[in-house]
Amino acid sequence: MPMPSRLSLLSLPALLLAAAAWATVPAAPQLDAPAYILIDALTGKSLAEKAVDEPRRPASLAKMMTAYLAFEAIAAGRRQLDEPVRVSRRASEAGGYKMGFTAGEQVELELLLLAMIHRSGNDAAEAIAELLGGSSDQFVATMNRKAAQLGMEDTVFGNPSGRDEPGVVSTSTARDLARLAARTIADFPQLYRLYGIDDFEFGRARLPSRNRLLASLAGADGLKTGHTSAAGHCLAASMMRRDREGMRLIAVVLGAASADARDAAAGELFAYGYRNWQSVLLLAEPQPTLGQIRVWGGQADQVALRPDTSLPVKLLLPRDQAEQLSAQLELPEWLEAPLSAGDAAGRLIISAGAHTVLEIPAVASEAVAAGPWWKRASDYVRLHWVSPPQRTVAGVGK
Numbered sequence: 001m002p003m004p005s006r007l008s009l010l011s012l013p014a015l016l017l018a019a020a021a022w023a024t025v026p027a028a029p030q031l032d033a034p035a036y037i038l039i040d041a042l043t044g045k046s047l048a049e050k051a052v053d054e055p056r057r058p059a060s061l062a063k064m065m066t067a068y069l070a071f072e073a074i075a076a077g078r079r080q081l082d083e084p085v086r087v088s089r090r091a092s093e094a095g096g097y098k099m100g101f102t103a104g105e106q107v108e109l110e111l112l113l114l115a116m117i118h119r120s121g122n123d124a125a126e127a128i129a130e131l132l133g134g135s136s137d138q139f140v141a142t143m144n145r146k147a148a149q150l151g152m153e154d155t156v157f158g159n160p161s162g163r164d165e166p167g168v169v170s171t172s173t174a175r176d177l178a179r180l181a182a183r184t185i186a187d188f189p190q191l192y193r194l195y196g197i198d199d200f201e202f203g204r205a206r207l208p209s210r211n212r213l214l215a216s217l218a219g220a221d222g223l224k225t226g227h228t229s230a231a232g233h234c235l236a237a238s239m240m241r242r243d244r245e246g247m248r249l250i251a252v253v254l255g256a257a258s259a260d261a262r263d264a265a266a267g268e269l270f271a272y273g274y275r276n277w278q279s280v281l282l283l284a285e286p287q288p289t290l291g292q293i294r295v296w297g298g299q300a301d302q303v304a305l306r307p308d309t310s311l312p313v314k315l316l317l318p319r320d321q322a323e324q325l326s327a328q329l330e331l332p333e334w335l336e337a338p339l340s341a342g343d344a345a346g347r348l349i350i351s352a353g354a355h356t357v358l359e360i361p362a363v364a365s366e367a368v369a370a371g372p373w374w375k376r377a378s379d380y381v382r383l384h385w386v387s388p389p390q391r392t393v394a395g396v397g398k
Contacts, residue, residue, distance in 0.1 A: 025276050025318050031265045034232070034255035037174040038269040041182050041238065041248035042279040043316045048269055052175040055154055056254045059226030059234045060120040062162025062170050064180050065143045067117060067195075070109070070128055071188040072146075079131070081110040090136070091126035096163040098123040099202070114200045117224060118209035122161040129160035136160060150183055152176035164228045174252045181223050181236045181250045195222030195238075212263055213237050217270070225262075231255065233262040239270055245280075249273045278322035282350065282358070283313040290362050291329050293345055296383045297376040298337030298368040305329070305345050308361040321352040329362060334383060337376075339368040 028038070028048030035051040046052070073079040089103040099121035101107060107127065115124040126136060133139025136159065143157040155176045158168035185192050198214040199206045213220040219239040226234040232255035240248040251269040256262035290305040307313070317325075331346040346362040370376060 026272075029268050029272050031253075031268060032257075032261065033253050033265045035174045036251065036253045036265060036269065037178050038249060038251045038273050039178050039182065040273070040277065040279045040316050041185060041250050042281060043314045044179075044182065045316045046175075047249075047273050047277055047316075049174070053154060053173050055171040055173060057164070057228065057231035058155075058162050058170055058172040058177060058254070059228045059231035060162050061172070061177050061224050061226045061234050061236050061252075061254075062143075062157055063116050063120065063125050063160070063226075064177070064184060064224050064236060065147065065157060066125050066128055066139075066160045067113060068180065068184050068188075069132055069139075069142060069146060070113060071184065071191040073132055074109075074191060075188055079109060081108070081113075083109050085109050085112055085127055085131050087123065087127045088130055091123050091130060094122040094126045094161070094163075095165060096122045096161065101127065110194070111200075111202070113194055114197065115202065117195060118197065118200060118211065119207055120161075120210060120226065122163055125161040147176070147180075150179060152179055162226060162228075162231075164230050174254055177236050177254075178250050178252045181238060181252070184223070185238060185248070185250075192222065195224075196220075211235070211237070212259070213239075213266060216263075217267060225259070227259070232257065233259050235262045235266055237266045237270075241274055244274060244278065247274070247277075247279050276319055278317055278319045280315045280317060280322055280325065281312060282315060282327075283307055283309075283311055283360075285311050287311065287365075289365065290348055293331055293335055293364075295339060295368050296334060296336045296379040297371055298339065298379075299371045299375075300368050303335075303339060303345070303368050304365040305362040306365045307348060308342070308344075308363040313358075313360065315350075315357065317352060317357065321355070321357075324351075324353040325357070326351050331362075335364075336379075336383070337368045338370045339364050341365065341367045 035054055035056055037046055037052045038048040039046050084106040087101040087105045092101055092103040097120055099115045101123045112124045112128050115121040129136050129139035133142055139160055140157055147155045155172040158170040162170050199208045210225045219241050222238045223236045235253045238250045249270055251266040253262050253265045287306050292302045292304055295303050328349045335345055341364055343364045345364050348360040348362055350358040
């Protein structure tokens, strides 16, 4: 008979709580900024935070949504990076910092994006908004619909640039802006490279990015700075450490007193995260095969096992424990046909040292019909008289 379909397994939340009980991680730094957050990009878990859900003005960090919608249009084939964009008079007369585009000028979309991302050109943001939305007002409505779709529950955009203007207020939170940064990186991995360019050609000059971390912090590759008198100095930053299995962290700092204080706060957050934590991608698409198991009395002698869980499976662990990760596939005493796809057939046990971190049911990846009578009889004799049942535990990597 097949193995009983119910296994006595701890739930994922229970296991993670159990893991937290034996792991000791130093407290997160307390920084001199009104609001900030550090998240692991893989799992989305917050590692350090302060006033993360307090509505604040995002300044030019609002331009990350303008860029997100531009990336979305490019990825869908509706727009191209090299297409010329006509700058309207309204765009050329945008308030605040401008790049100096003139009305009627044709500018490639890629240059507009670079000017908006790295120099916070409000005329570039307005031109992109008019290209994508037809008008600035229509584009702002799209920005707010997308914010709701992305789960940015405490965000309202008032214009495409985030600049302060009479009667128009944009508000967001450190948590929402970190979510937007993470989605930008995950949804548009090819276009995200534009955020990592530390200088670009503009006319006869090369202009440096205002995100100074790109040049000063190894592994930093985005995203956006911002400043207004009402918002203070703001930053959404990301970095990836390839020497740490590609672990990526995202930091958002809002309302700092100066650009130096803002950058220093982000640096402290990154240092804390990489010193103490490790994100791990355990299982990912496509559906992985955990191994093979012997099937008695079936038309096939073996069946592949797959994890019975939604994918991907991601964990964030204290760094010293993540370095001790191992996996074992615990198999039943025997498995006998007929077998249906999805029948329980063991469990994958993830451990860090002596502590179990996660258990995932293993199930048959396909059905195995009963074999002919002579096969069933032969296997029955071998199973019950020649080869007694034996519980199997197999290591499947570290």
